[in-house]
Amino acid sequence: MDPTNKILSIQTEKLTKRFGDFTAVNEITLDVKKGEIFGFLGANGAGKTTAMRMLCGLSTPTAGKAVIAGYDVYKGTEQIKKRIGYMSQKFSLYEDLTILENVSFFGGIYGMTSSQLKIKSEALITQLGLQNETKKLVGSLPLGWKQKLAFSVAVLHQPEIVFLDEPTGGVDPVTRRQFWDLIYDASDSGITVFVTTHYLDEAEYCNRISIMVDGGIAALDTPSNLKKKFATESMDDVFYELARGAKRTGD
Amino acid sequence: MGTSFSTFNSSFSIRNSPFSIQANALTKWYGKEKTIAVDEVSFNVEHGEIFGLIGPDGAGKTSIFRMLTTLLLPDGGGGSVSGFDIVNDYKQIRNTVGYMPGKFSLYQDLSVEENLNFFATVFNTTIEENYHLIKDIYVQIEPFKTRRAGKLSGGMKQKLALCCALIHKPTVLFLDEPTTGVDPVSRKEFWEMLKRLKKEGITILVATPYMDEANLCDRIALIQSGKILTINSPATISASFPHPILKVKANKMSTVIKSLASLQGVVSCHGFGEYAHVVVEKENDKIIDNIREHLIAQNLQEIEVRKSEPTIEDVFISLSRNGSN
Numbered sequence: 172m173d174p175t176n177k178i179l180s181i182q183t184e185k186l187t188k189r190f191g192d193f194t195a196v197n198e199i200t201l202d203v204k205k206g207e208i209f210g211f212l213g214a215n216g217a218g219k220t221t222a223m224r225m226l227c228g229l230s231t232p233t234a235g236k237a238v239i240a241g242y243d244v245y246k247g248t249e250q251i252k253k254r255i256g257y258m259s260q261k262f263s264l265y266e267d268l269t270i271l272e273n274v275s276f277f278g279g280i281y282g283m284t285s286s287q288l289k290i291k292s293e294a295l296i297t298q299l300g301l302q303n304e305t306k307k308l309v310g311s312l313p314l315g316w317k318q319k320l321a322f323s324v325a326v327l328h329q330p331e332i333v334f335l336d337e338p339t340g341g342v343d344p345v346t347r348r349q350f351w352d353l354i355y356d357a358s359d360s361g362i363t364v365f366v367t368t369h370y371l372d373e374a375e376y377c378n379r380i381s382i383m384v385d386g387g388i389a390a391l392d393t394p395s396n397l398k399k400k401f402a403t404e405s406m407d408d409v410f411y412e413l414a415r416g417a418k419r420t421g422d
Numbered sequence: 423m424g425t426s427f428s429t430f431n432s433s434f435s436i437r438n439s440p441f442s443i444q445a446n447a448l449t450k451w452y453g454k455e456k457t458i459a460v461d462e463v464s465f466n467v468e469h470g471e472i473f474g475l476i477g478p479d480g481a482g483k484t485s486i487f488r489m490l491t492t493l494l495l496p497d498g499g500g501g502s503v504s505g506f507d508i509v510n511d512y513k514q515i516r517n518t519v520g521y522m523p524g525k526f527s528l529y530q531d532l533s534v535e536e537n538l539n540f541f542a543t544v545f546n547t548t549i550e551e552n553y554h555l556i557k558d559i560y561v562q563i564e565p566f567k568t569r570r571a572g573k574l575s576g577g578m579k580q581k582l583a584l585c586c587a588l589i590h591k592p593t594v595l596f597l598d599e600p601t602t603g604v605d606p607v608s609r610k611e612f613w614e615m616l617k618r619l620k621k622e623g624i625t626i627l628v629a630t631p632y633m634d635e636a637n638l639c640d641r642i643a644l645i646q647s648g649k650i651l652t653i654n655s656p657a658t659i660s661a662s663f664p665h666p667i668l669k670v671k672a673n674k675m676s677t678v679i680k681s682l683a684s685l686q687g688v689v690s691c692h693g694f695g696e697y698a699h700v701v702v703e704k705e706n707d708k709i710i711d712n713i714r715e716h717l718i719a720q721n722l723q724e725i726e727v728r729k730s731e732p733t734i735e736d737v738f739i740s741l742s743r744n745g746s747n
Contacts, residue, residue, distance in 0.1 A: 214605040215576055250521060314479045340603060341631045343478030343646060344739050348692050355676035368603055372634070374694030376675070394696050407634075407693065414607045 174238050180205045180244050180363035181226060186244075187234035188221050195221040197386035198235060203379075205331070208354060208364040210374040210394075213383030214414045220336075221368050222383070226365070227334055228252050240331040253281070256362075259336035261290035266275035266310030270301060273309055275326060281328035295323045298353075315346030319353060326357050333357060335366040339373065351376055371406040382413050389413045439505045442594055442625035443467035443490060447682055449498030450485045459485045461648040462499060467627060467641075472620055474639035475629040476734070479527040483629040484524060487598045489540030489576070491521045504593050517545070520592035522583045524599040524629075534563055535569050535584055538589060545590030555622065557693040559615055577608045584615070595619065598626040600634065613638045633735040645739050653742040656734055663732035663740065666705035670713060671695040672722040680719050682713065692739060697726075699736060705729065 173180050181203035188196040196218045203209045213219045213373065226239055228248035237244035240254040274295060276414055278288040296302055303315040309317060319340060320377045326333050335354075339347045354376075357363050374380050374394060381391040390397060390413055394406060401409045443466065450460040458661040459576060460482040475483045478659055488494035490503055492512035500507065500519065510537040538560075542549050553560075563581050566574065569616040571582060587595060597616075601609045615636065636642045637656045644651040644659070652659055660710045670691075672678050678698050687709045689701040702709050710727050717725050 194601050217605075339602070341479035343481075343631075343742065344735050345742055346478070348739075350695055352676070352679070355679075359676060363474070369603065369609075370632070371606055372695040376693060407610075410606050411610065412607070420545065 172236050172238050174243065176238070176241075178204060180207070181209075181228070181237075181239055183237040184235055186225060186237050187220070187233050188225060188230065189233045194386055196225070196232075199383075199388050201381060201388060201391060203363055203365065204334075205356050206347075206361045207379065208358050208366065208377045209367060210373075210380035211367045212374055212379035212380055212410065213367075214417055216418065217383040217414070218386040219383055222376055223334060223336065223365075223367065227255060227257060233241070244294075247249075254306055254331045256328065256330040256333040257336075258321050258325040258333070260318070260338060260340045263313055263317055264309045264324060267305050267308060267412050269308055270296070270312075270320060271305045271321070274327065277324045278327050283328055291327055295327065298356075299323060303408065312392075315342050318342055319346070319350055322350065322357075326362055327359070330362060332363040332365060335364065337367055337369065339368070339370065347358050347373070371410055375406055382410060384414055384417050385419050423518070430673070435587050439502055441466040441502075442469045442471070443503050443627055444471070444502070445486065445499070446492065447499030448489055448496050448501055449492065450482070450489060450708040451497050460489070460496075462644060463645070463648070463650055464499075465643050465650065465652040465653055469625055470623050471618060471640045472616060472626045472628065473715045474642040474643055476631075476633060476636045476642050476738070477629075477645035478631050479645070481645045483645065484598055485648075487523075487627070487629060491519055491596055492516060494673060496580060500724070517593060519594045519596060520590070521596045522598065522600055524585040524602065524642060526579050528583055528586060531570060533570055534574070535567040538585055539664060541586040542589045547590050551591065552589055552591045553637070555588050555591060555619075557586075558565035558618060560585050570623075572744070577604060577641065580604060580608075580612070584612075587743060588619070592624065594625045594627065597626065597630065600631050601632065609635070632740060633733070642734070644653050644734070644741060646742050647737075651738070659737050660732050660734055663737050664712055665701045665703065667730045667732050667736060668700045668702060668705065668710065669694075669712065669726070669728045669730040670700050670717075671697045671724070671726040672717050673724045674722055677720055679724060681716065685712065685716055687712065690740075690743070692736075694733075694735070697730075699730065701740070723725050 179202050184200050185198040186197050199222060211219055223233060223337045225232050225244060226252035228244060232244060239251045242250040275288060296305055339350055354364055368374055379393050381388050397409050399411055403409060439453040445463055445465050447462040447464055448460055451458050463486060477483055489496050490501055490508055492508055492515050502520050503515050517583060538549055559581050563578050579590055580665055601612055620626060638654060641655050670678055679691055679693055682688055682700055687703050689703060691698055691700045713727050
């Protein structure tokens with residue numbers, strides 16, 4: 172595994188996490204290219220969240236190796252955290268702060284200077300068409316706007332990788348597509364996108380996807396290759412074939 | 423029980439209603455600014471039907487559910503459930519319906535078995551009496567029956583909540599986003615359970631933001647911003663789409679979607695998983711060739727252009743676009 176690899180953003184080799192006798196993540200090996208949109212799928216309880224926490228430097232692996240954004244996952248957790256962005260459906264932004272306050276707050280946390288922040292936040296507001304809303308409290312925005320804003324804030328500091336945990340749950344179909352436009356833009360600008368979702372049609376927007384079953388990676392390929400392999404037109408069938416044999420249930 | 427007359431139509435007793443659920447111009451607003459949450463929503467659900475309210479968060483689904491289950495008073499319009507008026511006959515409705523709210527609402531500190539016993543007792547029944555209704559679902563959580571509900575996984579919580587909503591043998595079941603956040607395998611199993619309940623003659627009103635679940639309902643209402651966009655069977659709604667659709671794919675999908683939206687003869691272009699759905703004015707060889715040439719000019723490769731069938735999501739996008747413009 173090479174930390175100086177300029178092509179890969181995420182490299183893992185037999186990455187494992189055990190809690191007591193329970194192996195939550197079992198020897199997962201995967202590479203994600205810089206700028207790739209990588210879908211990380213699995214049933215509830217398959218180990219996605221635990222794996223993602225390790226990749227973000229929030230949880231120390233029990234065994235195996237991983238290099239994230241050029242840093243070792245055991246020794247370089249602080250450097251990793253500076254070089255990633257994170258967004259989930261649950262934790263988005265501070266509802267009692269305005270749009271602009273949220274942007275300054277998160278930009279500040281990621282160590283952006285005020286001049287950088289000014290340029291970046293103006294670009295963000297323009298891209299989202301929120302010029303007239305900047306002084307509105309985030310809590311008053313419709314869900315779709317909140318999610319788009321949360322994503323833009325997560326990539327404000329131009330991280331190497333952005334981790335998205337179920338980013339579009341409950342969002343209407345039009346907004347969901349606008350959200351994916353933002354993801355494509357981020358990917359085009361070189362940001363690696365690592366995304367979990369329960370929408371299988373959405374998984375097909377990804378360049379490659381992996382499907383976790385019982386802590387291990389049961390399949391990893393492009394959506395079209397996976398569908399070919401399982402001789403089906405639908406990603407649902409692929410997922411169902413792989414995950415229905417799962418022994419573990421629950422979150 | 424005395425005679426009961428509808429508040430919105432006093433000329434007939436709605437007890438003999440041919441419909442299991444009726445909503446008639448149901449309206450709800452919130453707050454000082456009277457923000458409209460449900461805007462004159464009307465629909466009828468037949469006995470034994472699985473009827474889906476399909477729409478995103480904030481569409482008004484939960485407010486409709488709360489009004490129909492008598493937990494919230496409408497600000498306008500009315501409705502009935504099993505022939506009972508949702509304002510006047512709230513006691514009867516509460517006795518006859520099962521309600522599974524979107525947010526997990528069982529007692530976290532009671533065990534699986536205690537929760538179920540509690541709900542059975544409240545409705546003057548026992549687990550044994552209606553065990554046949556919940557058996558298929560309950561056997562899956564029975565191994566954990568002494569575990570506190572708060573310690574269950576998401577999928578098991580959902581199964582327990584469904585058991586508790588069924589234990590008094592309701593005639594109508596209200597399921598508010600029962601599958602949100604649930605993985606595709608568990609979602610599929612959940613829908614199979616609903617089909618079995620339908621065979622028992624239970625009417626099911628289910629709300630979901632997942633468009634792919636629409637096809638599993640007998641009839642659906644697409645809903646957004648408190649307004650119903652359309653009501654019909656999923657097949658009829660898909661077939662109602664006014665334009666032909668092509669499936670287009672190339673090596674860089676963001677370019678495909680952006681560049682085709684403005685091409686002549688193209689009505690709209692949206693990502694649909696691996697492909698983009700390109701809505702065209704007329705489907706013919708000329709437009710297919712134009713799309714292909716246009717994409718080649720953008721330096722794209724691995725170009726694929728095929729005919730496709732409209733889905734519920736295509737209709738939803740088209741209707742909500744028209745509404746907002």
